[in-house]
Amino acid sequence: MPAPHSATSDGWPDGVFQNPVIAGMHPDPSVCRVGDDYYLACSSFEYFPGVPILHSRDLVHWELLGNALDRPSQLHLPADTPSSGGVYAPTLRHHDGRFWLITTNVAPGGGTMLFTATDPAGPWSEPIRTGIPGIDPDLAWDDEGQCWCTYAGIEQVRLDPHTGRTSGTARRLWSGGPDAQAPEAPHLYRIGEHWYLLIAEGGTERGHAVSVARGPGPGGPFEPCPANPILTHRGLNHPIQNTGHADLVQAPDGSWWMVLLGVRPRGGTPGWHVLGRETFLAPVTWADGWPVVGRVAPEPAAPAWPAYPVAAPAPRDDFDTARLHPRWISVRSRPDELCSLTDRPGWLTLRARGASLDHPDVMFVGRRQQHLSCTVRTLLDAAEGRGGLAVRLDEDHHYEVEAGGGRVDVAVRASSLRATAATRTVPSGPVRLRIDVIASAQPDWHPRKEPDRVRLGVEAADGTFDVLAELDGRYLSTEVAGGFTGRVLGVYAAAGTVRFDWFDYEPIEAAPDPAPEAILAP
Template structure:
């Protein structure tokens, strides 16, 4: 009998910049969450293929006052997850504030309040390393948009409790003459050698580098160990080396797929005769492979939600730090209290969203209270957005389907998060609605093209994120009640 196989991507949604560790027989993953709250999702797996939610390590973004409104593309960038000295550690960067650390005795928490180990702008992609001799180190990259430099990696000596850096830091790897866009370092130690695995060449177009040295501070040799090659997996990079219980090695990385987000692949990894890692099929991504740890039931992160528990599921996040007054659980059902309308759903903190899953059919029941002008519904939200739902005016209630263009202005990273979206326009004429409750349905194709009713909408990715599927309600007073959200195969 042939061994069971998996097919990449193993997480076909926006799990950006994944980092993975194994503790015992269990694998854990965290990822960038940017401006989404709660942040730092934590997933669990027994086989590196099926994943399920554990929770989040960051209930609120800090400093809290800075995140009362959506800070699109800001917040939590690429984190590093480690297990050391009986604790789980996550080092994460806020590119506008510095490098932060949280710890917990268990992946489910409770997680500590974050502390800043290195303040400053443009500090990104941190990773700690506790060496076998008891010393501790930190490596990080730089965001040119904030710091004016990139393509270099900086290293520090660190107190083992990660409460302080012990030096001013030095450049341990300079990408000049080697590559462009060097970032996302992950640090390891193997057989007395220090390894830094780091992507280069750009999110959608790059490749994976490996660097090795006898000393953490260098000098380092380098090789390209994973690239697109003859495959259709663009930019395969930025991830984690993890060893399974049978001592087989694996590399977990992402692929940028625009509106779908940064999806997660698992690659086999071996070592050549010169002691260098060989990832995938001789340095190219594999589409299918034998499951790393066979014998486990396939799982996937939750998507549907009946809203029948004490809180909504962990798949949901807000666009800013939430307040208790924003919602109420109806058991079953979810009530969103109407929030002042900023005229741009990207600026509405009370959008409750989850990652777009393609292909899928998303449906939800909606009832809008009778307390004045308001609108509520389901939105496909990125740099631009579309929404389907109810609008109540002085003339009555209407079933509407509207969209706005993505902003045309360009900024750092090829887009400008501060630019307003284009004005909303009707995709179809509004239809009078006399029913108290409506069912809203969005069909999301395998190409991520969305059908809202009878019209199609092609979503744009968000600001460093994939597209969000969200629920919202705006107005001067009252509420909107949402029934079960069902995310099903088409």
């Protein structure tokens, strides 16, 4: 298999590809290669199922295989798991004919756990529990076959991956630059005659960075690269920010590549990112035995490089399969008795647990928002309850358009503010609900400009959109809400039983910037 492309002397690849390579909330990427195939895992936080596993043949075009933690016995997220709690930063590796996944569930009763599989699409094993503290665990095997786990701190301990038992005393390895905050996301590699320790530092916000050190063995001693940090966008006027938490992989042709997280802030100051932290790709060359990271290029105007393309998901899910597609995620759990594809064949049936999206146990099924502008719509039958279509960041930050009892309401939750933005009477029977997310045009900049606008309302059978409310998108951004997640778009049941015939998600490639001032509530 050819590599995606090789890096030119200025750091640009000689083929053009689209960044981010995995859009939407896919943070903390960890990658490994087996033959001609690449596999990648990401954090999933409070969502179930957890830890998406993606496959690629070229590092550019990725397809979701499934979720590693797709059974309650693997992933327990109790109701008191806070938003942005749950599953943090996995490491995915292939060793001795088997895939190994190590991650930390920071929810109550969680901890650092190992999972294994012979097929990355699953099934994955039951958890092998370890006593390893902290987050961001990494796995590396030395020449003697010993397994080392390095974790945020940056500390390391020897681990038996088959039992989860550690041996010896944990030791501090290297903590990055002087006074740098949050040394984390370690990955350890044997490359040539050196062992390289790659870490993130500076925090996962605008100060995020990647640094590297090398030593004679997995335990060091480590000398830092004189060019550290080898990647950061802090202080730069660049459309991609917060770059860090990286992993290295070598292509079959010998070229090296880095996957990393970043965000795409929009609007005025300080800039608001709404999709969460996404996965980006950069070329890596070597100079004097140190990795040199090329430019993390933004989305290009030219077409994406076409090798090994993956078919785009169909915009509509008709809910006519035996199981939900793995792109669908729920908040903390998804009990079979509350979420069914067989109760009314061809419809998704949800039963309420909790009165609204504010409730930690709301029955919500959604998918990551992966485009700056997009449209979502659904046909809903709320004859036996109330439910609707929502844009969710967390319990305290969400917008929804909800139907039931012959009425459609648009509701707003922004921190302590709860408001009904609009109400409309509708005829009895199924109703089409729609949400448009329209990214603000970047050239029309002013200091307080919002990142996007969210329009919520009812759609007629001919596609006419009756917009009931238009809301400022900044209140569903990480810079306002805090945390580590991005937006999820989906359907929910707030009371009784609600059925959904289909769900559409379609990107809007370009849209004009609306002239009226956005509102939070009327």
